[in-house]
Amino acid sequence: MAETIVLTRYADVLEAYRNKDFQQSLYDAGEVVMADVLVTLHGDAHRARRRLENRLFRRDIHLQYERALFPAVIEDTVRPFVAEGRADLVHLGHHLMMNLAALTAGVDRPLGTPDETSRLYRYLMKFIEGATLGHSTRPKAEVEAEVRSAIADFDTEFLDPSIARRRALITRLAAGEITEDELPRDILTVLLRNQDNLALPPDVVTREIAFFLLAGAHTSATAFGRCLHAIWEWIADHPDDEGLVTSDRLFVQRCVHETIRLNPSSPTGMRRALVDARLRSGTEIHVGDTVVFDLISANRDPDVFGPDAADFNPHRQLPEGVGPYGLSFGSGMHACIGQELAAGLVPDLERDGGFDDHLFGLATVAVQKLFDHGARPDPARPPVMDANTRRPYWASYGVVFTS
Numbered sequence: 303m304a305e306t307i308v309l310t311r312y313a314d315v316l317e318a319y320r321n322k323d324f325q326q327s328l329y330d331a332g333e334v335v336m337a338d339v340l341v342t343l344h345g346d347a348h349r350a351r352r353r354l355e356n357r358l359f360r361r362d363i364h365l366q367y368e369r370a371l372f373p374a375v376i377e378d379t380v381r382p383f384v385a386e387g388r389a390d391l392v393h394l395g396h397h398l399m400m401n402l403a404a405l406t407a408g409v410d411r412p413l414g415t416p417d418e419t420s421r422l423y424r425y426l427m428k429f430i431e432g433a434t435l436g437h438s439t440r441p442k443a444e445v446e447a448e449v450r451s452a453i454a455d456f457d458t459e460f461l462d463p464s465i466a467r468r469r470a471l472i473t474r475l476a477a478g479e480i481t482e483d484e485l486p487r488d489i490l491t492v493l494l495r496n497q498d499n500l501a502l503p504p505d506v507v508t509r510e511i512a513f514f515l516l517a518g519a520h521t522s523a524t525a526f527g528r529c530l531h532a533i534w535e536w537i538a539d540h541p542d543d544e545g546l547v548t549s550d551r552l553f554v555q556r557c558v559h560e561t562i563r564l565n566p567s568s569p570t571g572m573r574r575a576l577v578d579a580r581l582r583s584g585t586e587i588h589v590g591d592t593v594v595f596d597l598i599s600a601n602r603d604p605d606v607f608g609p610d611a612a613d614f615n616p617h618r619q620l621p622e623g624v625g626p627y628g629l630s631f632g633s634g635m636h637a638c639i640g641q642e643l644a645a646g647l648v649p650d651l652e653r654d655g656g657f658d659d660h661l662f663g664l665a666t667v668a669v670q671k672l673f674d675h676g677a678r679p680d681p682a683r684p685p686v687m688d689a690n691t692r693r694p695y696w697a698s699y700g701v702v703f704t705s
């Protein structure tokens with residue numbers, strides 16, 4: 303009989319992530335959004351789509367996003383909240399990361415009105431509910447029906463016009479009227495230019511874009527809120543570091559990495575074994591078994607991160623070859639395509655020849671933006687947990703802006 307095997311050690315999880323005969327199964331319950339999207343594909347189908355989409359996740363494009371495109375989006379999103387002097391961190395984080403993810407996914411908002419953004423936000427929240435259905439405390443059929451209806455409305459309202467604009471540009475490129483540089487640099491454009499090669503039916507294009515929207519927004523929004531919380535707690539215990547939050551972006555980036563290590567946005571990975579396997583540690587896995595990656599434990603493995611592995615410490619020294627975010631971005635064939643965009647690169651002065659071209663990641667840039675505006679927890683509106691999911695998400699978290 304098939305068993306469920308839970309891996310808790312860093313080395314086991316890393317080895318299992320890299321085993322090509324372990325197939326994705328984390329999103330089985332969320333197929334209403336996740337069927338046939340990149341992270342649920344396997345083998346050749348995954349390779350072909352990933353190779354195409356990888357073109358968008360190059361260092362020069364990341365730098366363009368981080369230096370040229372994202373700062374204005376972050377400023378525009380944060381400004382009304384700062385003007386009001388207060389915000390709900392959960393709401394702000396999701397809005398912010400959705401605005402950034404919409405750029406990379408290729409979802410236009412032609413009206414540019416707050417109402418239009420609120421509607422996209424409601425669709426996004428519904429997609430997140432669909433993708434994480436496995437952890438929902440609500441009836442599955444009810445959520446699925448709501449998600450299906452949200453996908454259909456999103457299609458008509460946002461995706462169809464976004465597709466039409468891109469198709470017109472692709473036609474103009476073919477006619478020599480515009481250059482390659484004038485095409486949007488987003489996933490939707492990549493998919494439309496290759497729709498025939500990949501044999502992508504329209505409903506798969508819709509789900510892939512919905513998935514990119516939620517993969518980019520939800521994970522980064524969670525990391526953003528938790529990082530601010532972790533930094534406020536750190537500063538309370540280490541007041542000498544307070545100045546670093548505005549003066550040292552590398553310190554903020556280390557805080558982002560440490561937050562992501564201790565609180566993986568997706569706390570488990572899951573695979574189904576397609577063959578029998580034996581891990582180097584001796585763990586036996588049989589065909590049909592479900593293998594669960596307990597990332598919270600693996601990322602606190604004292605063999606790798608030391609005896610204080612469970613503590614938040616942005617000054618932590620790591621062994622060679624270990625990412626400061628642990629395994630929170632996965633590894634192997636499904637390793638997060640947006641890792642550098644979200645969390646930047648681990649600084650390496652020798653490789654980079656200085657910090658001019660260093661990638662800090664959008665989470666770092668966004669967190670620092672809040673500190674630049676003097677964000678602090680609002681004692682009048684303490685954090686409240688979300689009762690609709692078994693996962694530890696906040697439903698609300700009040701903050702005030704003091705500058």
Ligand code: HEM
Pocket residue numbers: 326328340341342352406514517518519521522525562566567568571572629630631632633635636637638639640641643644645665
């Ligand atoms: C803090 C931020 C993020 C975290 C913690 C995170 C985490 C992850 C993890 C753990 C996986 C692997 C899932 C698995 O193997 O089962 C993954 C895959 C993926 N992520 Fe992220 N992610 C983040 C940000 C982003 C962003 C900003 C984007 C898009 C721009 C993105 C797009 C994706 C995609 C498309 C995949 C699937 C890759 C594939 O299957 O080949 N992620 N992410």
